Amino acid sequence: xTPLVGFLTAALLLATPLAGAALTLTDLTxxxxxxxxxxxxxxxxxxxxxxxxxxxGAQDRLVGVTDFCDYPPEARRKPSVGGMLAPSLETMVALxxxxxxATPSGNREETVAQLERLRIPVxxxxxxxxxxxxxxxxxxxxVTGRRETARQTAQGLRLRIKAVAERVAARPRPRVLYVLWxxxxxVPARGAVVTELIALAGGESVTAGAGEGYxxxxxxxxxxxxxxxxxxxxxSVAVGPVSLEKWDRLTSLAAIRSGRLHAVDGDxxxxxxxxxxxxxxxxxxxxHPGAFPRAATR
Numbered sequence: 296x297t298p299l300v301g302f303l304t305a306a307l308l309l310a311t312p313l314a315g316a317a318l319t320l321t322d323l324t325x326x327x328x329x330x331x332x333x334x335x336x337x338x339x340x341x342x343x344x345x346x347x348x349x350x351x352g353a354q355d356r357l358v359g360v361t362d363f364c365d366y367p368p369e370a371r372r373k374p375s376v377g378g379m380l381a382p383s384l385e386t387m388v389a390l391x392x393x394x395x396x397a398t399p400s401g402n403r404e405e406t407v408a409q410l411e412r413l414r415i416p417v418x419x420x421x422x423x424x425x426x427x428x429x430x431x432x433x434x435x436x437x438v439t440g441r442r443e444t445a446r447q448t449a450q451g452l453r454l455r456i457k458a459v460a461e462r463v464a465a466r467p468r469p470r471v472l473y474v475l476w477x478x479x480x481x482v483p484a485r486g487a488v489v490t491e492l493i494a495l496a497g498g499e500s501v502t503a504g505a506g507e508g509y510x511x512x513x514x515x516x517x518x519x520x521x522x523x524x525x526x527x528x529x530x531s532v533a534v535g536p537v538s539l540e541k542w543d544r545l546t547s548l549a550a551i552r553s554g555r556l557h558a559v560d561g562d563x564x565x566x567x568x569x570x571x572x573x574x575x576x577x578x579x580x581x582x583h584p585g586a587f588p589r590a591a592t593r
Contacts, residue, residue, distance in 0.1 A: 320438060323420040323431055324399065330416055333440050334394035338387055340379055340406070343568030344396045344420055345370050347432050350569035351448055353439035359390045366562065366570075384409055394418055394438065422567040425491055425575075429453060432569065448569070455572035456495065459579045462586050463497025469582055471498035472522035472550070475509055475561070477538065482512045489564050492571075496578035497586075498524065518545060524582055525550040528561030557581055 318330040338359035339345040345364040348357055360373045361382060374390060376382040379401045387395065387410070395410055395417050410417050418438060422428045429449040436445020471493050475481045482502040483489035487509055493500040501520035505512055525548070529537045537558040545551050559581070563574045580587040 320418070320434075322418045323422070323427070323434055326419060328416050328418050330394065332393075334392075334416075334438065336390065336392050336394075337439070338376060338390060338392040338395045339364060340376070340382060340395060340397045340402050341420060342366070342379075342562075343422070343428070343566040344398075344431065344435060346566065346568035346570060347435050347445075348396075348439065351432065351436050351439070351441045351445045353435070353441050356439055358392060359387060366566075382406060384413075387415070388413065396420060396435070422488070423486060424488060425456065425495070425571060428488075428567045428571045431567070452569075452572040456575055459572075459575050460495050460497075463579055463583050466497050466583055466586065468497055468499045469523040469555075470501050470521060471524045471526065471582060472501050472517055472520060473526045473528070473564075474517075475528050475565070477527065477541075480512045480514055480517065481509050482517070484508060484510050488567055492564065492575050492578055493582070495575055496582050498578070498582040518548065521549060523549045523553070524555045524557075526557050526559050526578075526581065528564065529558045530561045555581075 316332060318333055320328045320330070322328050335356060336358045337348070337356045339348060339357060340361055342361065342364045345357065345360050346366055348354055349367050349370065354369065357373050359376045360370055361379050362375050362377060363379060364370045364373070376386045376390070380403055392415055395415055397407055397417050398420050400421055407417050407419070420431045420434070422431050429452060432449045433442070433445050436442045473483055473489055473493060475483060475489070482505060483500060484502055484505040484507060486507050490500045490503050501517070501522050502512060525542060527537045527539065527542065539556060539558065542556050543551060550556055559577065563570055563577060
C-alpha cells in the first residue's frame, strides 16, 4: 500500500458510518456490489448517470460530479472531482462517498481499482444501446431507493421512443452522415448508440458498416456514400463553433444541394442519459421535417 493510499484509507475509515440494512446489487456490467446500507453520498463520474440521478429525484444524494456533468444546470453547483479520466482521488475521499458511479468506457480502470482499494464501492454503468440506457435508469433507481420513480420515468421514455419510431416507420429512409468529430473525421458505426438512434429516427446511417463503435473515417469515403442529410456534432463552448464551410463547398452532395447540413448538440446525442428520447425526437425532426412541421432545421 502506497503512503497516499494508506492516508486516504485512514481518512475514509474516519468517515461517518452508514446506517440501515445491507444492500447487494448487480451493476450494469454484471458485477456484484454489496453496500452496508442504501447509499446517501454518491459521486458520479458519468455525465449521463448524473442526468439520470437528477431525473429520478436522487440529486440530493449527489455529493460530487465531474467537470463534464453540466446538465441539468443544477449539476454545475455540485462539487467537482475533476475530469472523467483523471478525477482527484483526494477530493473524492474528502467528499466521504458511500458509492461512486463510474463507467469502463469513460473512466480509467486504475481509478476504479484505487477506489476499491480504499473500500469505496463502485457501481459501473456501460450503456451500449437505447435499451441499456433505460436499464441504467432503473438500476440507478434501485441503488438510490427511487425504484418506482425510475421505472415510471423509463416507461415514459419508452413511450416517447415508440411514438417517434411509429411516426417515421412508413417514410423513406434518407441516407444520414453523422460527424462526431471533424478532424480527424470520427463517425458512429456498428454498435454505436448514435447509429441506433438514426435508425429509430427513420434514417439510414451511411457509416453503420464502417467498423465498431466510433472509428475514424475519410472525407472521401463520406462523400462517396452520397449522404442526403449531414449532421455535425457541436461540442462544448471550449471547443468552439462547428465549421460548416468545408461541408457547404461539397455541392455535389444531395445533402448540401437541398440545404440539409445541420449542426447538432453533441452532448444530447453522445451522453446516454435521461435525454435519450429528446435526442431521438431531435434527430427525427431533422431527418423527417415533414413529420414534425414545427422543427428547427439549423
